Amino acid sequence: MTNPWTDIKNTDLAIVMGGNAAEAHPCGFKWVTEAKAHRGAKLIVVDPRYTRTASVADYYAPIRPGSDIAFLMGVIRWCMENDKVQWDYVRNYTNASYLVREDFGWSDGLFTGYDEEKRDFNKESWDYQMGEDGFALTDPTLQDPRCVWNMLKQHVDVYTPEFVENITGTPRDKFLDICAMIGECSAVDKTMTSMYALGWTQHSKGAQNIRGMAMLQLILGNIGVRGGGMNALRGHSNIQGLTDIGLMSNLIPGYLNIPTEKEVDWQTYLSTREFRPLQPGQTSYWQNYPKFMVSFLKAMWGDAATAENDWAFDYLPKLDVPAYDIMRMFELMNNDRVNLYFCQGFNPLLSIPDRGKVTAGLSKLKMLVVMDPLSTETSHFWQNHGAHNEVDTASIQTEVLELPTTCFAEDEGALVNSGRWLQWHWPGATPPGEAKHDTWIMAQIWTRVRELYRTEGGAFPDPIVNLSWDYADPGEPTPAELAREMNGRALAAVTDPATGAQVLQAGQQVSGFGQLRDDGTTMAGCWIYAGSWTEDGNMMARRDNSDPDETGMYLNWAFAWPANRRVLYNRASADMAGKPWDATRPLIQWDGAKWGGYDVPDIAPTADPSTVGPFIMNQEGVSRLFSRGMMRDGPFPTHMEPFESPMANVFNPRMRGNPVARVFESDVARLGNSDEFPFVATSYRLTEHFHYWTKHNRVNAALQPEFFVEISVELAEERGIANGSRVRVFGKRGQVWAKAVVTRRLQPLICDGKPVHVVGIPLHWGFMGAAKKGWGPNSLTPFIGDANTDTPEFKAFLVNIEPATEEPVA
Amino acid sequence: MFTLMRFAEWENPATNDLEWLIRKDGCMHCEDPGCLKACPAPGAIVQYSNGIVDFIHDNCIGCGYCVTGCPFDIPRISQTDHKSYKCTLCSDRVAVGQGPACAKACPTQAIVFGTKADMQAHAETRIEDLKSRGYENAGLYDPAGVGGTHVMYVLHHADKPGIYNDLPENPRISPVVEGWKGVTKTAGLAAIGLAAVGATLHGLFARGNEVEEHDVQSADALVKGEDPDHGGHV
Incomplete structure (x- = not known):
């Protein structure tokens, strides 16, 4: 979420699309209820x-x-056509005026540079025209036909209300009513918040769904302001923490990148991460990348990471593929390329697509270790449960170890909520039976593995034997020790480069990532968490719910990354002179010398608004309606059908799904067509259950005891299905x-x-x-994921349905 | 206890839009409680000065007359201890200055608790808000036939309570119960009275949820901790 949950009360219009917040x-x-009750806010829901x-x-x-995407591009087109645009914001805070290269274009549903063989784009043309001074060319008048604004206008031109209705099935009058409600929020004193969840991410073009709404929010001037933002409602109490801390196979903590095998050394790795400003005088915050990376490497390898060995850069693994995401892992299992699989807090037999393939993969392992508080389907994948798990147990030779772990209520630590708040919690119960904390299990394994490398050596033992493991009890690091390590501390005296004054003594906790250095004098396990455990103590454990002027910011409650900032891009809540767009909803403002207000400013405190653009994480200093080469499937969102769809792509009937989403060869034959499977299926969660956990609890199991599918009255009539009867899908x-x-x-x-059922x-x-x-x-x-993130396509696929004439033997 | 969340899928004929009419169905804590009127056991049903109607189980004889007497069909006789149960409005919590647990737990403050006057005032703001969103007939359900209730609903369609899973439009205590402590006390009329009660009971029970036999079996199994699939089918 760009904004905290508590800020939703400040909105005028909540649009829930790609989620079901009341239920999930x-x-x-x-907070939506608050906004409705106290601001008279409206709520729009668009959902199948x-x-x-x-x-x-x-x-x-x-x-x-x-x-x-068709719906969202249609709304953008409508706003452009009807002048529902926050013009000052668009001109000054987005890249609308930037000129796009002459060789960039779009036709037949594809952007320039498509290579069908590689299923990838050559993205070279997806960029700005650059001046000889190295800065991007712009046309502030928005007259140039190659400026982003005009390119966008041209791109969305096809998404007329008629087109949208044809593709989405949303009745035209309803679509237009929604456009009108959204359009009102282009006024500076009206904001809309977008609340979405897995209904948008779990598509082969999920990231582009979100891009589409983010672009709309920029056009309305709704990013960085109170009651606005792009708000991803995370599906798990700590899934935000999971991505923050780098459990993605291609990331290390704080959204830094694992090097690829092309980045053979530290200099090469840094050379593509210079982040030079594209406007004179602009802050480009990622220019601090080396400070965060060196501090991370120092946290990993301590004294073994030195300037001479490039901070032990060579110790990091190098990716030979874009990512070892979970689907690739199961593909590799199916190809006999994996022997041992550690499955921690995760139930892939029910959460990875194409279950048949998951079972086949697990069956090829030599050993499967499951760390979980519950006895899961995954740890019993080999057990025959009739039609519910039709396996030939005798033929499966995988050895399965179950290591019972504690659950969240038995743990101490921080959970990171959707609004990026790190909220410390304390154990509420003693672990039952043989259950152990995950940290204990991992430390016990780790110390034994290290011992093996110490005594027996190996091809490259250095990263393992030199790993920093500085805990009072090496067999069980405490949550406090781990949290302090993630925050980071000084390893030697740290000085202010401007004044030379000492800011930290060796051993002191850093108070923020501004104190991190690239000279080896600091360490931090996760730079974005810097400030969460300082010399003043555990900021995550703060429980002061005071909220001056009821802005919803609660700055003294827990800690929000980054820098305890509650609304990302909050500099954009003020106009070019630094005055809040909406005087009734101020967030921060410029007093002539510095920024201040209700939130921690998302800009240097003394950055003059006339010289520094608000989006300092971008080299341009502005946000991107045109995303350059940042996304694999295009700089603008374009309508693509799901891989399994009742309709051909209207732009290019040959194109199946997302043209650059990865498809493993063995899965091509496992994709269905609408002549055989005419109905569109989608998946979702119910309020009475949480994933696959709560079915272990009798109360929840009694509330929603039985698997069901929902169908319309019309489909039921067509297939002769009675309400409450049994069906085969x-x-x-x-x-x-x-x-x-x-x-x-x-x-x-x-x-x-x-009709589409x-x-x-x-x-x-x-x-x-x-x-x-x-x-x-x-x-x-299907075993298909998003082209950028590999999030599986769980929300749109094809099925058939019939009354179950025969019941399988249970 | 014996509180159900009910919802009806209702197609609004004025708009052709689907609406979910969700209702927390439980004891309404009537100002003039039919259960109390029907109860023959002294001290088994009491009404506190704050309006809460409570069952004192030590005094309950399990006759079930309260079930008959209730115009909302709420109390149920436990098959275990043969005493009558219903929502107490957390009388124990209220007695020590805490609100009912349901109001405390509700994350969206759909359930709020306070004095009747405060709640009527709160309802006014909710009704005004609903009217501003196009629900012209929004209103408060506080039926006069039972002297008003201490659990009240703000309904989108207060002109049609029946669409909320048969919420009675004008609930009244059955004349049979009204008469129970009056004229029907004479032995000669008792037989007729009981017959009439029987008929009423049948009418009430016939309106219960329709559940298939195998649902009942698997629910029973679940409660007993058995495998709900045992002997069942997929």
Whole structure:
């Protein structure tokens, strides 16, 4: 989230698209209720299903799963055409005026540079025209046909209301009503907040869905302001922390990159990370990258990381592929390339697509170690449960070890919420039975592995034997020790480069990432967490809920990264002179000498508004309506069909799904077509359950005891399915049996003149736990992910459905 | 206890839009409680000065007359201890200055608790807000037939309470119960009275949830901690 949950109360219009906050985030949804009650805010829901969020919305419109980009580009077109634009913001705070290279273009659904063989774009032309001085060329009058604004206008021209209706199935009048409601928020005293979740991410073009709304928010001037923002409602209490701390295979903590094998040395690695400003005098904050990276390497290898050995850069693994994401891991398992798999706090048998492939992969392992508080489906993948897990146990030779871990309520530490707040919590119970903290298990394994390398050596033992492991009990680092390490501390005296004054003594905790250095005098495990545990103590444990003037910022409650800032890009809440756009909702302002206000300014405290642009994390100092080469599938979002869709791509019928999303060869034959599987399926969560955990709890299991699928009255009639009867839902990759819920919550959508039926599949059942046995949607979903993030396409795929005439033997 | 969340999928004929009508169905804590009127056991049902109607189980004889007497069909006789139960509005919490647990837990403050006057004032603001959002018939459900209730609903469609899973439009205590402590006390009329009660009971029970037999079995199994799939089918 760019803004905290508590800020949603400041909005005038909440649009929930790609999520179902009332059901999946009921506690956070109270801030929408606040905004409705106290500001008279409106709520719009756009979703294939009429959800609980829709039931309290002012306006609901249905949409075909996987067609959100067409909807969003249509809204952008409508705003441009109807002058619903925050012009000062667009001209000054976005790259609307930047000139795009002459050789960039778009046709047949593809941007320039497409290589069908490689399934990739050559992105060279996706860039600005550059001046000889190295700065980007702009046309502040927005007259040049090559400026981003005019390129965008041209790009969205095709997304007329008629086009949007045809693609999305959203009735034109509803689409236009929503456009009008959104358009009002281009006024400086009206803001809209976008609340989305996995309904947008779990698509083969998920990142572009989010880009589409982010662009709309920029055009409306709604980024950086109170009651605005792009707000990703995370699906797990600490999934924000997971990405922060670098559990993505291509990232290290704080969104730094694991080097690729082309980055053979430290100099090469840094050469592509210069982040030179594209405007004179602009702050380009990522120019501090080496400070964060060196501090990370010092946290990893301590005294073994020196200037002479390039801070032990060679110790880092080098990626030979873009990422070892989870689908690649299961592909490798299926190819006999993985022997041992550690599965920690994760249930892939139900959460990775194409379950048949997951089972086949796990069956090829020599050993599977499952660390989990619960006895999961994954740890029992080899056990035959009839139709619910049809495996030949005798043929599976994988050895499975279950290591019971503690659950969150038995742990101490910080959870990072969607609003980037690190909130410290304390254990509420003693671990049962043999359950151990994850940290204990990992430390015990680690110390033994290190001992093996110490005594037996190996091809390259250095990164392992030299790893910094500076804990009072090497067998169990404490949460406090780990948190202090992530915050970072001085390893030698640290001085202010401007004045020469000493700011830190050796051993002192840094108070913020501004104190990190690239000369080896500081260490920090996760630079964005700097400031969370300072010399003043554990900032994450703060519980002061005072909120001067009720802005919703709560600066003394816990700690928000970065720098305790609550609203990202908050510099953009003020105009070019530094005065708040909306005097009734100030966030920060320029007093002629410095920035101050209710939030920690997202700009240097003394940066003059007339010289430094507000988006300091971009080299341009402005936000990007045109994203240059940052995304693999295009600098503007363009409509793409899901890989399995009832419709061909209207721009290019040959194009299946996202043209640059990775498809493993073995999966091509496992994709279905609409002649065989005519119905669109989508998956979702229910309020009574949390993922696959709560079915182990009898109360939750009693509240939602049984796997069901939802279908419309029309589809039920067409297929002869009675409400409450048993159905078989089947696709190219698998089949499930479920109880049919025939409901008006789902309606057939008319796309290109033909009805599209949607089958809704909730995700909470398996064959372990207290609830009745069932299946997850992953028995049916394709092994395909987003082109940028590899997030699986769980939200749009094809199935067929029929009354279950025969029941399988359970 | 014996509080259900009910929801109805209702297509608004005026707009053709689907609406979910969600209702927390439990004891309404009537000002003139039919259960109390029907109860033959002294001290089993009491009404506190704050309006809460409470069942004192030590005094309950399990006759079920309160079930008959309730115009909202709320109390149920426990099959374990044969005493009658319903929502207490957390009378124990309220007695020590805390609100009911449901109001405390509700994340979106859909349930709020306070004096009746405060709640009526709060309801006014909610009704005004709903009217501004196009619900012209929004209003407060506080039916006069039972002297008003101490659990009140703000309804989007207060002109049609029946669409909220048969919320009675004008709930009244059954004349049979009204008469119970009056004329029907004479032995000669008792037989007729009981017959009439029987008929009323049937009417009430027939309105309960329809549940398939195998749902009942697996729910029972679940409660007993058995495998709900045992012997069942997929």
